Amino acid sequence: MKTKLFLLFCLLAFMAGSTLYAQHSAQAVFSIEGTYDASGFLELVKEKTSCRIAYKESDLKNSRRVLLDYQKKPLDVILKDASEKYGLLFVKHGNQLIVKKRKLLLSVSKEQSAPVAKDTVRSFYMQEVVKTAPRIDKPRNPQMGMTVMDDNAIRNVPTLLGEPDVIKALQLQPGVSAGTEGFAGMFVRGGENDENLFLIDGCSIYHTNHLGGLFSPFNANAVSHLTFYKSAFPARYGGRLSSVTDLSMKSGDYESWHGNFTMGLTSANVSFSGPLVKDQTSLFVALRRSWLELVSVPALAIINASKKKSGEKVIAGYNFTDFNLKLSHRLRRFGTLSLLGYYGHDRLKMGEHRFSNDGEDTDPYFHKNENRLGWGNMLTSLRWHLPINTLFAYNMKASYTRYQSDFRKTVETVSGREGKNGYENNGSRTESRNAIHDLSVDASLAFIPSDRTIIRLGTQYTHHRYTPEEEIQESTSLPSGNGDNESRVIANEWNAYLEGDLEVFHWLRFNAGMHGSFFRVEGKQYQVFEPRVSADFRLSPVVSLKAGYARMSQFVQQVSDNYISLPTDYWLPITRNFSPLTSDQFSAGIYVSPDKKYTFSVEGYYKKMDHLLEYRDDYKDLQVTSWEDRLTSGSGRAYGADFQAEADFGKLHGFIGYGLMWSDRLFADQNGGKRFPSKYDNRHKVTLSATWKCSERVELNAGWVFMTGNRVTLSLENYSYPDGYPTNIVPSYPHKDEEMLDYYAGKNNVRLPAYHRLDVGINIYRSLRRGRTGIWNVSLYNAYSRMNPIMIEKNNQKQSMDGTPLAPRFRQFALFPIIPSVSYTYKF
Structure with a gap:
């Protein structure tokens, strides 16, 4: 009964808090000057607003450079004007900015106009068909001991025999011991190798190596990005003591084959x-x-x-x-x-x-x-x-x-x-x-x-x-x-x-x-x-x-x-x-x-x-x-x-x-x-x-x-027992004809x-x-x-x-x- 009351209290407190603080937000203004392509513009927006930006690389490819001059403008105004200049649609959903080509969104439903276009973008966001930039603002995030890596970061880690390896990339993190050289062990903050939870799109797997750990079971070409936790784990994760590695696998392209x-x-x-x-x-x-x-x-x-x-x-x-x-x-x-x-x-x-x-x-x-x-x-x-x-x-x-x-x-x-x-x-x-x-x-x-x-x-x-x-x-x-x-x-x-x-x-x-x-x-x-x-x-x-x-x-x-x-x-x-x-x-x-x-x-x-x-x-x-x-x-x-x-x-x-x-x-x-x-x-x-x-x-x-x-x-000393087990350890090695036992000072x-x-x-x-x-x-x-x-x-x-x-x-x-x-x- 106490547990149920506690959970109900938490839920009511969160809902009340969210309603109160939603009314407290104020609209900030920003200044942007210079000539940028779409990628450069989004990078600048990310730096100034700390938004998480979701996009598909193909939508930004070959975008033209545009002269921008915004002085103390709200973000909504900036995005509306930039949308026309770059031919992109920007929709801000909380702290998430969704970017998509206009023509693709409008073609999803011919009967929908402006209000429904928002639903269409929300549908793209909820369906997770866009690539989310993995970079996080560590000083502003309450999560500790968290690392985010995309597929490029994984590939750029030199490894044994040139095989890109998810686990060997994580072995570089402080607090993570690699175990035996060359093998894919992970001993996080004093834990054991089996105390690490590995998730593939939310599904757990067990043995995580090929050939004793010489090769990773995770194909780097199939990984979009990963999130690694070693402390203060979010409540949605459980089942292991020491770490969580949440791998997001790549999704197929909806537009062209490659x-x-x-x-x-x-x-x-x-x-x-x-x-x-x-x-x-x-x-x-x-x-x-x-x-x-x-x-x-x-x-x-x-x-x-x-x-x-x-x-x-x-x-x-x-x-x-x-x-x-x-x-x-x-x-x-x-x-x-x-x-x-x-x-x-x-x-x-x-x-x-x-x-x-x-x-x-x-x-x-x-x-x-x-x-x-x-x-x-x-x-x-x-x-x-x-x-x-x-x-x-x-x-x-x-x-x-x-x-x-x-x-x-x-x-x-x-x-x-x-x-x-x-x-x-x-x-x-x-x-x-x-x-x-x-x-x-x-x-x-x-x-x-x-x-x-x-x-x-x-x-x-x-x-x-x-x-x-x-x-x-x-x-x-x-x-x-x-x-x-x-x-x-x-x-x-x-x-x-x-x-x-x-x-x-x-x-x-x-x-x-x-x-x-x-x-x-x-x-x-x-x-x-x-x-x-x-x-x-x-x-x-x-x-x-x-x-x-x-x-x-x-x-x-x-x-x-x-x-x-x-x-x-x-x-x-x-x-x-x-x-x-x-x-x-x-x-x-x-x-x-x-x-x-x-x-x-x-x-x-x-x-x-x-x-x-x-x-x-x-x-x-x-x-x-x-x-x-x-x-x-x-x-x-x-x-x-x-x-x-x-x-x-x-x-x-x-x-x-x-x-x-x-x-x-x-x-x-x-x-x-x-x-x-x-x-x-x-x-x-x-x-x-x-x-x-x-x-x-x-x-x-x-x-x-x-x-x-x-x-x-390891035994560093030996002792003999010609007339029974001795009570004191012999400090020197006995004669060759005598039986010798290994003495272990400790594990x-x-x-x-x-x-x-x-x-x-x-x-x-x-x-x-x-x-x-x-x-x-x-x-x-x-x-x-x-x-x-x-x-x-x-x-x-x-x-x-x-x-x-x-x-x-x-x-x-x-x-x-x-x-x-x-x-x-x-x-x-």
């Missing part, structure tokens, strides 16, 4: 966009596939030809595929219907064959040992976006998400001749699966009564079917199917939220709300209420003070004891024995923007995490059948500060970031119940990134990263050497016939070839070949030296 084709060192990428029915139905399709087999198959054929005489054959191969589709249909005054499809899959095989040669005077022999691993995501959704009137917008979506990993091991041995004495044919097959199936329905409503007020509310129901650990074992010595072990968990989840963004005074703006989650599993129901609030205090026109608090919860976790995210790591739901994971994060900061070219920010945070799950220290020695018995629950904390300075001079822009971080864990069944640092307790992180468009044809980009090394658990007790590297790249643009463009990209990953260690191995060999006693030795392993890459993109 596309691009990219060929890199490891994969090829093609995308198309255009109308199926002009101005009514559009299609966007993107396909990416690796082509490493073209190199590996001939190489393996040569290797196996040389090994055939010795009766050996190597089995190896890898490929990945991902596919994006978005089909949008305008229903005129009934909004837009959109169908979204995503498919990503990896296939890896490894093994060997051993056999006798035909010429040998012995019984035939054949041995096969093959391992095959497949994993991937599949997503489909149907969304209806309906404009109700100028104040309300309604969304409804139904979606299905599936994640699955499948590992198969096949062993077969055949010896002798069938039908004769001594013939043997033995074989076994072991298969293990981990899968998640989600069926979801959600609805949301946005209420925008004025420029200063936005209210959002929504609800979502999701039916989960988890298969944490399914094993199938077959053997020629056992009946078919014997040894099956399948454990499925069915869960139902319901979420609801209420969120308001309100400018109370010109110096105070806040975003506040409540997110509620109900999770029912194995007959037990969990209820979690997550308050969220963030506020912006305008101390002066150029200085803002921000503060925020957010509680988050999580009902599924990927438990791993590896240093990279592997598809064999199981996704495990909470059960009646484990409570939902929760986090409470407090943050505060100051933002300074002396002009539009510079932004400086400092943000401090403290995060407390509870009910975290990890494997017990002795889980490999436990004789248990249930995966729950191998886990232990504990807590964690993280605190630190993020510093960032951004500059934008037009052709030259970039940022400098610094993160100061602490992160630790406390588990009753780990490290003897004592607190220990987390694996990615990276104390310091420095990032420099810059892009310089030195001419119309050449663009340079560079990035440098320094980070304190990751932590590993994650050793820090790897500091990590740093420089990446550089160049884009060369070339104009081709018929408006087409060719782009060459050449980049260097790890330009000065710093061999950054990813692990340390201890060798406990007690004596050398000549019998000389040896003390344990340590070796560092690194993966990536300097790696050049080149790719070519053809836009048509």
